Amino acid sequence: DPCMGSGHILVYAFDVLIDIYRSCGWGERDAAKSILRNNLYGLDIDRRAYQLAYFAVMMKARQYNRRICSPENQPNLANFADVMGADTDMLSGSIRRFAEQFAFADTYGSLMTVTAPADIDTAFSDFMPTFGLNMRQFDMMMKIYKILSQKYDVVCTNPPYMGGSGMNAKLSEFVKSKFPDYKSDLFSTFVIRCTQLCKAEGYLGFLTPYVWMFIQSYEKMRNYIYSTRTIETLIQFEYSAFEEATVPICTFALKNSKVNKKGVYLRLTDFRGGMEVQRQKTLEAIADHKCGYYFETNSANFSKIPGSPVAYWVSENFIRAFERGISIDSISDFTGSQHITANNDKYLRLHWEIDANKVGMGKKWVYYAKGGDFRKWYGNIELVVDWSEGAVQYYKTNSTSNLLAEKYRFKEGITYTELTSSVNTFRYLPPVCIFDKKGPSIVSVKKLWYCLGIFGTKIAPLYFAILNPTLSTQVRDVKNLPIIVNGEIEPKIDEIVKENVEICKQDWNDFETSWGFEKHPLI
Structure with missing residues (x-):
């Protein structure tokens, strides 16, 4: 989770992974160790959020292994705030260039890419006794570098939502430079960044505002998904599904490669009453595909509609009108x-x-x-x-x-x-x-x-x-x-x-x- 916050997704994933390990014959104690070391990774720009996530993941691991809280069982979590303020003046060459990449780490977060010389571990070990980069900052830099440089089977996150007007000048400049076609909101840039962090045959899961499904400023993001990825499932929630905030939300899962297949879509926009109602309706749709709000369609159809909206509930005849007819324009x-x-x-x-x-x-x-x-x-x-x-x-x-x-x-x-x-x-x-x-x-x-x-x-x-x-x-x-x-x-x-x-x-x-x-x- 590249935007892990206080670790909710990672904690939930821990239980899922435990079930997978059990099905393969593992004991819970060994499974918990392996999950910490090999299966869960998380990043965040906020130090306090990182601390909460660290605590939550370790307490979840301790639920399955009471002796797991030892130095060799450290979760693969890191935060960008702890690398800030590093003194790089006494460094030189490739080592200095590596450290300088973190100058705005707490602003760019997981959107940044980090490169390192092949001998980075040895080189820094030689520099550390002499120069002012403290060990904690170095360790966090290395952890962030290793997490960002890997590819994952699953990338799952609730990315930050922030339009261009809400970004500071440095972040706005970075987003426009690195993600020019997807700069409408920070969440759209993270969707694209996550596809880069995922393996070609891996899967991505998101919880985002559903404005990207229709609004013109996200048309390039939609076409990117249609042409290079596969929408596996998408649930469009009712506008006030989250009692804590009125936000138009959807959740969707992508396969990180293009496959010619139909995706599954649930339209829950008519069901008021909070997230529990949405949960029940989701389960009903899974059990009964003829419920009226369960849909299957190929995302290739969306490109036939001007603007390429995610219009998953319309019929093929409805879409065919765009091919048969002429535009008012x-x-x-x-x-x-x-x-x-x-x-x-x-x-x-x-x-x-x-x-x-x-x-x-x-x-x-x-x-x-x-x-x-x-x-x-x-x-x-x-x-x-x-x-x-x-x-x-x-x-x-x-x-x-x-x-x-x-x-x-x-x-x-x-x-x-x-x-x-x-x-x-x-x-x-x-x-x-x-x-x-x-x-x-x-x-x-x-x-x-x-x-x-x-x-x-x-x-x-x-x-x-x-x-x-x-x-x-x-x-x-x-x-x-x-x-x-x-x-x-x-x-x-x-x-x-x-x-x-x-x-x-x-x-x-x-x-x-x-x-x-x-x-x-x-x-």
């Missing part, structure tokens, strides 16, 4: 750049606050799509934005604002509400508007009514839940939605969608808050 002009005023209080108004004669294309104020409440087909355009010469110049030059590109302005299209806890609702965008991040829009759509019809079905939210299962549907998610055009029914679909838009437009205009309001429907 291929038949529209969809920008990831939106208008940003950087000062909404100054530049935005509700349209009824402005003289209607001053609103419209070529005038001081223009209509502004900015998302809004749940509403399908038409509506929610209540705002106007200052489009005077001075305001436009401000949007161009201010460092925190953004002027929507000209080719996206005042175009017919489809707009939607980016952030929602329900399902996204898509609406017709009349060619009199600009839009911002909260109301992203597709313009110049070749099959506008057909696409709007697809967005209005119950199928589109299912695909968005795969492409991005967060509250915020990004532009790229809508662009990647597959669409299969049926020429025979397309005219009928267009007719129905236009009728829906007209009905909702009339409904919207029945209220005084609409800029198309003429009279109340009861009059």
Whole structure:
């Protein structure tokens, strides 16, 4: 365990190993000695965590061998803090280069790699009587070096979770340099590092946030796993499964080589009640594969979906739509750049606050799509934005604002509400508007009514839940939605969608808050 903390995984592994030794005919006393010497290894950056792990492992060993607490029975555990502050000024050559590698050991931890000259033991023995590197630091350096330089049958850990903003400058620089494709979080760098510590036919086990399964910034990590490793099992826990902290967690096991096989996946996201409920549901799934939350699939299927999310619960027909269909992006002009005023209080108004004669294309104020409440087909355009010469110049030059590109302005299209806890609702965008991040829009759509019809079905939210299962549907998610055009029914679909838009437009205009309001429907 390269991030052993206080040793929970190692202690549990001790009992597993005892059972293995028993099955091979070993006595418990000899087995406990062999496990300490040959089977368990752990590292941590924190001295106190190391001390707790050392104590926990030794007490577990003593459970099977009461005489095990002797100098020759030392666990293979080490911590990076105890090598800090070493005086290397009097060292030289390869010995000095070896010791200098530990200058930031308590920052890099198990992410670091350590090299040593072939005669490292003899060389340091000659230097020790003369120079200032104390024996404790030397012993810990050697222990860390030997642990990091080996390959293991199993690497199992709960790595630290820390985004780039939480890292200090030195760690951030190191991660960007050594793990440039996996730098989104410290846990993702550790997943990659652990594959380097494991034997080619070995296994890896992790407990991590499940954001890596879906979010774009972890796409390279996902593709690395799909192409070079094999997902054996994965359990996606309910969001609040750990009572101590609300963290979206999954646990997964990888074979450290590529094998063409199906992995096993458990989707426990619907079962609230803490980790005991999750445990029971796991056992039920193992006993009954038809329980409804047990899935088997080959991770190669995930690469067929744009963004390569770990969408293990979808059917093959669902995935096949991406191969058969065309993307929305291929038949529209969809920008990831939106208008940003950087000062909404100054530049935005509700349209009824402005003289209607001053609103419209070529005038001081223009209509502004900015998302809004749940509403399908038409509506929610209540705002106007200052489009005077001075305001436009401000949007161009201010460092925190953004002027929507000209080719996206005042175009017919489809707009939607980016952030929602329900399902996204898509609406017709009349060619009199600009839009911002909260109301992203597709313009110049070749099959506008057909696409709007697809967005209005119950199928589109299912695909968005795969492409991005967060509250915020990004532009790229809508662009990647597959669409299969049926020429025979397309005219009928267009007719129905236009009728829906007209009905909702009339409904919207029945209220005084609409800029198309003429009279109340009861009059």
